[in-house]
Amino acid sequence: MIRIKQNVIHQMEIEDLVPENIKQLKPYVAGKTIEEVKNQYNPAMISKLASNENRLGCSKQVKNAVHKALRDIQDYPDPISQKLRKKIAALNGVHEKEVLITAGSESLISVICRTFFLENEHAITADATFVGFFVQAGVNGIEIKKVPVTKEYKFDVSGILNRIDPDTKLVYIANPNNPTGTYLNREEYSHLLENLPDDVLLIADEAYFEYASNVLDYPNALDLRRDNVIILRTFSKAYGLAGLRVGYGIANQALIAEMTKTKLTFEPTTLAQAAAYAALDDTEFIKKSVQSVNKGKETLYNFFDQQGVHYVRSISNSVLMIMQDEDSAEDFSQSMLEQGVILRRVQAFGLPHCIRITIGTEAEMHHFEKSFLNITKKIFS
Numbered sequence: 003m004i005r006i007k008q009n010v011i012h013q014m015e016i017e018d019l020v021p022e023n024i025k026q027l028k029p030y031v032a033g034k035t036i037e038e039v040k041n042q043y044n045p046a047m048i049s050k051l052a053s054n055e056n057r058l059g060c061s062k063q064v065k066n067a068v069h070k071a072l073r074d075i076q077d078y079p080d081p082i083s084q085k086l087r088k089k090i091a092a093l094n095g096v097h098e099k100e101v102l103i104t105a106g107s108e109s110l111i112s113v114i115c116r117t118f119f120l121e122n123e124h125a126i127t128a129d130a131t132f133v134g135f136f137v138q139a140g141v142n143g144i145e146i147k148k149v150p151v152t153k154e155y156k157f158d159v160s161g162i163l164n165r166i167d168p169d170t171k172l173v174y175i176a177n178p179n180n181p182t183g184t185y186l187n188r189e190e191y192s193h194l195l196e197n198l199p200d201d202v203l204l205i206a207d208e209a210y211f212e213y214a215s216n217v218l219d220y221p222n223a224l225d226l227r228r229d230n231v232i233i234l235r236t237f238s239k240a241y242g243l244a245g246l247r248v249g250y251g252i253a254n255q256a257l258i259a260e261m262t263k264t265k266l267t268f269e270p271t272t273l274a275q276a277a278a279y280a281a282l283d284d285t286e287f288i289k290k291s292v293q294s295v296n297k298g299k300e301t302l303y304n305f306f307d308q309q310g311v312h313y314v315r316s317i318s319n320s321v322l323m324i325m326q327d328e329d330s331a332e333d334f335s336q337s338m339l340e341q342g343v344i345l346r347r348v349q350a351f352g353l354p355h356c357i358r359i360t361i362g363t364e365a366e367m368h369h370f371e372k373s374f375l376n377i378t379k380k381i382f383s
């Protein structure tokens with residue numbers, strides 16, 4: 003008989019089991035859920051403006067498709083999402099072998115981190131960007147050299163190029179960036195591409211592509227493709243499918259073939275694949291979502307201008323508010339939470355004195371303004 007001894011592994015021994023890079027990681031601190039805020043403060047209304055989700059929800063066609071796909075959930079999903087992959091390839095004018103579909107684009111970042119790095123190779127990115135990249139690099143023991151963002155909160159292209167050395171494996175940029183909402187324009191992005199050595203990979207993370215693509219000098223990374231560039235897109239933002247977990251990468255076939263070996267075999271789920279497939283057909287929903295965000299941003303900028311708030315103009319679905327210091331950022335977000343407005347502190351993204359506001363519906367943004375005015379005297383006097 004096998005006996006399992008209780009408590010044989012003491013705390014010290016558990017620590018000995020864990021590699022140093024994992025010990026160094028800080029657990030993800032999620033924003034408060036609607037349920038938690040309700041239980042704790044019971045405000046009259048709750049507006050979740052914390053996670054850059056689509057506050058309009060998702061397309062009705064997606065819900066129908068998910069409902070239909072429920073029939074198939076006893077079977078494993080298609081491991082290469084063939085139907086969806088073909089559709090994404092056709093829509094983007096690329097070969098299907100240049101597309102890889104995963105459980106959200108964060109999973110793809112993880113796949114990249116575990117596929118390409120040799121010992122001692124490092125990555126370069128900004129000091130203020132998507133925390134998921136910091137985390138996935140950390141999980142895989144990859145050192146990140148962080149280049150400070152410019153005073154306009156943009157990726158510093160020259161700073162990044164200057165940091166490249168023979169051990170640089172990869173550069174990560176989010177365009178538009180999260181949490182700043184800023185972007186590299188066509189000229190700046192081209193300058194980065196042209197000066198990047200051929201053996202350095204570039205992640206061009208376009209999680210907010212749908213919001214940005216109508217901006218005149220925004221460079222669609224697909225139009226400027228190179229063999230060392232991996233483009234990331236997601237269904238979590240404009241398509242409103244964050245809870246289903248589906249995203250994709252577009253890159254050179256040989257890179258995709260290597261990444262296909264390391265992705266989890268059965269990601270994304272059957273429901274996620276069906277939802278994404280249907281979501282691509284509803285272009286009206288995307289148009290409406292983008293229009294709503296653009297209108298919400300203009301209203302918020304006007305409000306901030308009137309109130310004398312410092313902020314960064316954005317081409318994504320969020321706006322970064324610049325506070326005096328970390329304490330004011332904490333006080334403000336806590337006071338807003340008590341009013342039922344859930345915002346995102348972005349210290350883990352490298353900006354402890356800032357707060358990110360996801361653009362919500364008209365009613366939610368009105369709630370934001372009203373709550374702001376209620377607490378302004380306390381914070382800004």
Ligand SMILES: Cc1ncc(COP(=O)(O)O)c(C=O)c1O
Pocket residue numbers: 053054105106107108109132134176179180207209235236237238244247248249
């Ligand atoms: C820049 C950027 N990339 C990737 C992601 C991850 O998105 P998902 O894993 O939901 O596709 C996010 C989510 O906030 C993001 O802001």
